[in-house]
Amino acid sequence: MKDYLDNSNKKMKLALQLVSGYGGEFQSWRLPDSNERAYTDIDFYVEMAKTAEKGKIHTLFIADTPSFGGAGGGTDISTRSPAFPLEPMVMLSAVAYATQKIGMVATFSTTYNLPYNLARQLKTLDTLSKGRLGWNAVTTGTRETAYNFGDAPLPNTTIRYEMAHEMIEAVQTLWGGFSENAYITDKTTGIFADMSKIKPAFYKGKHYQVKGALPIPATPQGQPPIFQAGPSPEGIELAGRFASGVYANPFTIDEAKAYRNILKQSAIRYGRNANEINMFSGFMFTIGDTYEEALARRYKLLDFMSKEEFEGQIRYLSAMIGVNLHKLDVNKPLPESLQNQAIPHPQDPRSPRAVELIKQGMSPKEVLANGVINYHPVVVGTPKDVADFMEKWFKAGATDGFSLAPDSQKGVKDFVEKVVPILQERGIYHTDYEGSTLREHLGVAYQYSVTKIH
Numbered sequence: 001m002k003d004y005l006d007n008s009n010k011k012m013k014l015a016l017q018l019v020s021g022y023g024g025e026f027q028s029w030r031l032p033d034s035n036e037r038a039y040t041d042i043d044f045y046v047e048m049a050k051t052a053e054k055g056k057i058h059t060l061f062i063a064d065t066p067s068f069g070g071a072g073g074g075t076d077i078s079t080r081s082p083a084f085p086l087e088p089m090v091m092l093s094a095v096a097y098a099t100q101k102i103g104m105v106a107t108f109s110t111t112y113n114l115p116y117n118l119a120r121q122l123k124t125l126d127t128l129s130k131g132r133l134g135w136n137a138v139t140t141g142t143r144e145t146a147y148n149f150g151d152a153p154l155p156n157t158t159i160r161y162e163m164a165h166e167m168i169e170a171v172q173t174l175w176g177g178f179s180e181n182a183y184i185t186d187k188t189t190g191i192f193a194d195m196s197k198i199k200p201a202f203y204k205g206k207h208y209q210v211k212g213a214l215p216i217p218a219t220p221q222g223q224p225p226i227f228q229a230g231p232s233p234e235g236i237e238l239a240g241r242f243a244s245g246v247y248a249n250p251f252t253i254d255e256a257k258a259y260r261n262i263l264k265q266s267a268i269r270y271g272r273n274a275n276e277i278n279m280f281s282g283f284m285f286t287i288g289d290t291y292e293e294a295l296a297r298r299y300k301l302l303d304f305m306s307k308e309e310f311e312g313q314i315r316y317l318s319a320m321i322g323v324n325l326h327k328l329d330v331n332k333p334l335p336e337s338l339q340n341q342a343i344p345h346p347q348d349p350r351s352p353r354a355v356e357l358i359k360q361g362m363s364p365k366e367v368l369a370n371g372v373i374n375y376h377p378v379v380v381g382t383p384k385d386v387a388d389f390m391e392k393w394f395k396a397g398a399t400d401g402f403s404l405a406p407d408s409q410k411g412v413k414d415f416v417e418k419v420v421p422i423l424q425e426r427g428i429y430h431t432d433y434e435g436s437t438l439r440e441h442l443g444v445a446y447q448y449s450v451t452k453i454h
């Protein structure tokens, strides 16, 4: 194993996804222990952030897209909660004010923003939070988003990534323009700022141009670290050049290791150290005191689905395992002859797990309840089961940490109270924050101004 993939002397890093306030399962807003108005309840986001801070979670993480944003990229929220919270910048300013340590990484499009506005708002929030902000710089791949910003269709991948490089360069140039020693505020001399140390950006790219300067000094971490999500070759280049964190979605340890290696190599190609780029693998869970208790919770979520939606899931599972489940009793294990016929769909990386569970004798409904169709690997079980999964991946060198999407609000509390102590006891998770800024939490260096290419 490449030494930079070796985690034996490292501790895992954790991000907690806020999703839309309810958790990673879009039916969980209906659970008896959920606050059904969490989506619009700022007190609730603050409370979750504080709970996460008690568990020393390195950072909150907010996925986002500037469009209607229904679950799974759809636009129907008639029964399922939205996939994203309220506008992240505004929402996080309240969270920042109510917390002290936890980092806050939020997603902002490199295609549907302007550098000056974005640089100003991000640096303001980084100032407000005393250096705890991170920017997940994504190109926005959903077609419908384009029409929220005019009549032009979504630019192709090449152009979007050209724009992404330019956007980050322009934003970082604006950030670095107000030199660290330019903020004087000397009452005796009457000098507020040293104008000789404040440089306009004069940034001239193909897609973005900006001339002026930003009147905001350096924050305690200099400027927010960049995160990235999106596994195309262009995405990997962007991550290698700029990212301190990458939100990834591997489904197996082997897949994760290969991707982590690719990311580290990309960073090395840009003259950076492999440790400067941290991969956060998406991970979901439902916790109970026993497997049966956790499973009952998952069944409840499935039962909230409409008949059509559930049938859609059964159809999907049929395709994943190559067996038509349509006429079978979904509450009973498959007859042995059909179990033997099950083979994973070659194009769906989640399929091997679905086949494995079918062959263990689980009914199709139980297999679905185990989250085989979810957008990340899922553990349904006890706090120990959740910790075991994380330990196994981490010790195998598959990831630097996890981007956690608990099933529900209760899942956040359960994770902090029941899983965190196990991880700490096993010596694979920190017992306190390393410092005060997000960069310190992540173990990435202070940075000011545009990332240099070596």
Ligand SMILES: Cc1cc2nc3c(=O)[nH]c(=O)nc-3n(C[C@H](O)[C@H](O)[C@H](O)COP(=O)(O)O)c2cc1C
Residues within 6 Å of the ligand: 062, 063, 064, 065, 107, 138, 139, 140, 141, 142, 157, 229, 230, 231, 232, 233, 234, 235, 236, 247, 248, 249, 282
């Ligand atoms: C784990 C993961 C999380 C993502 N989160 C977001 C997000 O919150 N908002 C968004 O617009 N795109 C998100 N994306 C999409 C990517 O930014 C990108 O637009 C998409 O994957 C297509 O780009 P690619 O060609 O690099 O794969 C995410 C992608 C991955 C893999």
